[in-house]
Amino acid sequence: MxxxxxxxxxxxxxxxxxxxxxxxxxxxxxxxxxxxxxxxxxxxxxxxxxxxxxxxxxxxxxxxxxxxxxxxxxxxxxxxxxxxxxxxxxxxxxxxxxxxxxxxxxxxxxxxxxxxxxxxxxxxxxxxxxxxxxxxxxxxxxxxxxxxxxxxxxxxxxxxxxxxxxxxxxxxxxxxxxxxxxxxxxxxxxxxxxxxxxxxxxxxxxxxxxxxxxxxxxxxxxxxxxxxxxxxxxxxxxxxxxKTLGLRMEKHNENAGKIAKWLSTQPHITNVYYPGLLTHPGKKIHDKQASGCGGIISFAVDDAARVPQILSRVKFIQFAESLGGVESLITFPACQTHMDIPLKIRQQLGITDKLLRLSVGIENSQDIIDDLQQALQ
Structure with missing residues (x-):
């Protein structure tokens, strides 16, 4: 089966x-x-x-x-x-x-x-x-x-x-x-x-x-x-x-691939971390052991002041912790999910005041992109 x-x-x-x-x-x-x-x-x-x-x-x-x-x-x-x-x-x-x-x-x-x-x-x-x-x-x-x-x-x-x-x-x-x-x-x-x-x-x-x-x-x-x-x-x-895991994961994967590529073209985004991108350093190993890339994207902006701007302006995407649900969520790891990691380790890893993590939902991908675009302007 x-x-x-x-x-x-x-x-x-x-x-x-x-x-x-x-x-x-x-x-x-x-x-x-x-x-x-x-x-x-x-x-x-x-x-x-x-x-x-x-x-x-x-x-x-x-x-x-x-x-x-x-x-x-x-x-x-x-x-x-x-x-x-x-x-x-x-x-x-x-x-x-x-x-x-x-x-x-x-x-x-x-x-x-x-x-x-x-x-x-x-x-x-x-x-x-x-x-x-x-x-x-x-x-x-x-x-x-x-x-x-x-x-x-x-x-x-x-x-x-x-x-x-x-x-x-x-x-x-x-x-x-x-x-x-x-x-x-x-x-x-x-x-x-x-x-x-x-x-x-x-x-x-x-x-x-x-x-x-x-x-x-x-x-x-x-x-x-x-x-x-x-x-x-x-x-x-x-x-x-x-029961719907297969359907949801396919849609998360499809949406995240589109959004990661779009984020990579934006002038205020300096880095996009997603194993589906050709530029990802672990892509070869990932493709060997996994059949999809999932729905999580992390990205860094050019100015720390842009983080609160994005978090306050998103309307369609919800500013909330957690991930993996049908709704798109965005969070700020340095001050939320990873605050217990010592500052020195966070900085070495790249979990800085410029990093955001996006859990891409199963909505229409263009709606997610449109919301990110207006929040970035």
Whole structure:
């Protein structure tokens, strides 16, 4: 079955007794036991719920993994992954990552004796050089947020295998529709499901998919032990959002390609960061491992004073944090999503007071361009 069909058929007729096309919402905390020592497979919703199981099995199918898990947020998912490690362990983290991920490493898990190094993982050589005797994992985003740097997943998977480490990939930007890191050798994939998977700016959720059941069982234990799972109602919303993932990603991709090219021609724009552009330094690697470029564009303007001008003048595009919804959103990473990144690192990466990040929606592309044009004038 093609991926587009797999997406649409998540949860269809999952309730064999009724034949319901739409997955029912099993809004119950407890399940009755048939007899002493017997179970229907469901005992308590924290451990397992039929609605959540549908979305967890579905995302595992799309990522081609062994086990899928749905959490209350993307950060809850990443937190659970980091709980696989213990005091004394070292993790390599992509230097250009979401600010919340950096904050989690720097301000929380360091308190428990887990150390980390920030590395430009788009360079396999620099990444390999950062490995220590106690390094247990490499955590990457590709494309990165917000500078859209590309990391060679297969190359880093090979390095991890050689050193008996795990490769963790945040696949939020591209989703399994455009990129499947587990097929390239990654061990764990995480998503802020709030973004493209749910797709409508109305649901907070996170996802983990593992390549092998041995890691999956550890995640399952942590999910149940900490109680950090997605509710039945929100699981149903995620299922519904996933149904249109293929259609939405195609439109995001189409629109972003047009808008990135247009931005590249504008006199007040000095840099456009989008892997679909021929000038992108990581395009060759990106095209090797992904089938699309997604809907996120970052761009720098010629004058910092132009940033508040754009943010105050956009009318069609919404000035808001987050990304991946059907509506176009624009944000200012240096003061919003990446404020927890130290200033020196932000400046080295290019996350300056001139950088904006655009989450391109599925509206008519010309309407998005027209709004940007009037805001730039």
């Amino acid at each position: 093609n991926l587009e069909s797999k997406i649409v058929h998540i949860g269809i007729n999952s309730d064999k007794k009724t034949g319901a096309i739409s997955t029912p919402i099993y809004n119950t905390a407890s399940f009755a036991h048939p007899a002493l020592g017997k179970s229907t497979g469901f005992d308590y919703t924290r451990s397992k719920n039929p609605t959540r199981q549908v979305v967890e099995d579905g995302i595992a199918l799309l990522e081609n993994g062994s086990d899928g898990f749905a959490f209350s947020s993307g950060m809850a998912a990443i937190t659970t992954v980091l709980m696989l490690y213990k005091t004394g362990d070292h993790i390599i983290l992509a230097d250009d990552c979401y600010g919340g991920t950096y904050r989690l490493f720097n301000k929380l898990f360091t308190n428990y004796g887990i150390s980390f190094s920030v590395v430009d993982t788009s360079s396999a050589k620099l990444t390999a050089a950062a490995i220590k005797e106690n390094t247990k994992a490499i955590f990457i985003e590709t494309p990165t947020n917000p500078m859209m740097k590309i990391t060679d997943i297969a190359a880093l998977a090979g390095i991890c295998k050689e050193h008996n480490m795990q490769l963790i990939v945040d696949n939020t930007f591209l989703t399994p529709y455009f990129q499947r890191p587990l097929e390239l050798g990654a061990d764990i994939v995480v998503h802020s499901g709030t973004k493209y998977l749910a797709g409508h700016n109305d649901l907070l959720c996170g996802v983990i998919v593992t390549r092998e059941n041995t890691i999956g069982e550890k995640i399952r234990f942590l999910q149940n032990a900490t109680g950090n799972m997605l509710s039945p109602n929100d699981s149903w919303l995620l299922i519904r959002g996933l």
